[in-house]
Amino acid sequence: MSAQKPAPKKVVLAYSGGLDTSIILKWLQTEYGCEVVTFTADLGQGEELEPARQKALLLGIKEENIHIVDLREEFVRDFVFPMFRANAVYEGLYLLGTSIARPLISKKLVEIAQATGADAVAHGATGKGNDQVRFELGVAALDPAIKVIAPWREWDLMSRTQLLAFAEENQIPIAKDKRGEAPFSVDANLLHTSSEGKILENPAEEAPDYVAQRIVAVEDAPNTPEIIEITFEKGDATAINGEAMSPASILTKLNELGAKHGIGLLDFVENRFVGMKSRGVYETPGGTILLEAHRGIEQITLDSGAGHLKDSIMPRYAELIYNGFWFSPEREALQALIDHTQEYVTGTVRLKLYKGVARTIARWSDYSLYSEKHVTFEEDAGAYDQKDAAGFIHLNALRLRLVANRNARVKK
Template sequence: MSTPKKVVLAYSGGLDTSIILKWLQTAYGCEVVTFTADLGQGEELEPARKKAELLGISPDNIYIEDLREEFVRDFVFPMFRANAVYEGLYLLGSSIARPLISKRLIEIAAETGADAIAHGATGKGNDQVRFELAAYALNPDIKVIAPWREWDLTSRTRLLDFAEKNQIPIAKDKRGEAPFSVDANLLHTSSEGKILEDPAVDAPDYVYQRTVNPEDAPDTPEFIEIGFERGDAVSINGEALSPATLLTRLNDYGRKHGIGRLDLVEGRFVGMKSRGIYETPGGAILLEAHRGIEQITLDRNAGHLKDQLMPQYAEMIYNGFWFSPEREMLQALIDKSQEHVTGTARVKLYKGLARTVGRWSDQSLYSEEHVTFEDDAGAYDQKDAAGFIKLNALRLRLNAMRARKAGK
């Protein structure tokens, strides 16, 4: 790869990305633009601006943006229309954030005339794949720098030595080994590494940062009503809310009731298995409510087809193929399925669980007169079932006759 002249760095303001910033300047002698995204991680972002300025970045080359609404509206909500879960459990909180960050990196590169982008993902994880696949899908000519795959700062000691030599401030709590690493955004918190690496050992309760222990949650259940339009949540208890505000509110409910905890050993795209502790309080409630409203508004076969395709869709997101043609094709199918997914789901929140206990819609396919155990006034002729059964049994009877003829 030719030496880049200007690089847009995904910059958190933390120690690792600050080291990367200085390393880019020293290793490549290039101009650096920093991009810090507010995806609802719950941290102040202005310190990132001051840190970048301290490291010699001009104010014009520092981008700090609030992307929470775009994140939920254009990435989280489309994913939840599919009820996407990876390996049956994971709500893809990290996976769905990466394409948005890459999108802005590419856009800022175009705005500033940069010829490269850089990220702080390691060479062992999935994020390097997600960042770079998204980047190349949006700009096939972009250069991508992944310092963890290039430099010789292979230990914590070397990283700290580099920081000290280059006058990068080191917080006191960074001197020792961090007990685990954390990734957070409005949808979830992910913790992994160090004390969590042995999958046979329970995760300490202090790992959980976004939810109370379900055992300590209120002893009285709480009921909320979530309104949907065309598959997207639009209100809570009748109050219309923006996408990010709605997810924030659901997070508050989930935190209070200890909802959305997950201890998972997953199969990474790069080949190894890893153990992660995930908290997705609002997302867990949203998934339950969405499935609840789909139960009465989605055609049976359409719903079954969605469920068959969902694992493929979830795997595309997990593996970093958000901007792929196959994901976009599936998204069109999923969005078509949501045309009538409008209505309200009533959800019970209690001791770590979210459970749909009621659902109603003007678009409902549920017909009480057809399913009643009382007199249905001719809405359904039960005699019709005999012919239906005989036709569906025909091939089974023919198979049985053949087996009997063969003496089996």
């Protein structure tokens, strides 16, 4: 521990119960001699969280200092759904499953620190990744007085091998994957599962089949398509096949459907905010369906000008989330614009799920801007005078004619 840094008295640790955060818990106790409070977020990662409690108790944490919080509804309602109103996709492919969970975890870390009188929070993100930035920007935005401890930037355990040795030395249980090996670096929540490390660190190597944890292989998906309908109100999904459901229940159901049909698997090399490229395998079954459906209902309810403006700001909005600026003034300003565009994004989308693809096949809404009488190839009863197009084209061509005349003149 650096002599220049005053030791914290109480630290709230974002604790998953996995290898890294269990080692960090022990390290905080021995390095700082401080009281540790654990916070484990139930974000719908599909794991039993009681083992995290038991492991914290095993490592000497008092029962009253163990916080396991069910955040599934808040996660989907206040973070996932607002992001999907924007159709946010990072670098054309990534649905931001890890990124969007970090501001909520940061928010709860700060709330628990304030409630328990802790003067610091800690996280298990490495000094090479994006999550350190996301956690710490979130804490800075919500309570600048709280210190942040990032053990990966302080300790001398610089490899997975050294972590395993530390765990064995301190009798910390080490999880194994289904092949009896230390697992991939995995992040999971209700929106997605990501897998990184090991063989995936070489982008020239095909990801083994066993990496996927949620989604069946396309080859093993049903040979019969499944038709579903998703209902939206002001840009948010509210029902599946006519059954009203809560936000978390909707995403859970869409995950089941998408996983069954092999939808939402992505092998992706991305540009991290810290400057390097990294490769991961992402599984986002429900989110992939939701994005397709949301775009489907926007196609008939959103004005072209508003829609094109929204599409133009989406990359910036997605980048803000990826880089950890959820609580920034500019993200909030963009969110206000995005949410305004969703006032009439209400209706139902019918989709076909088949062999890795979710495809919109029908959509309808009481707020539709689609006018069949204007686009029909049959008699339109005077709804549209085709002669009007001549003047429209003539005026739009004016600047092109002027440029062409100028170029012809100066080239003589």
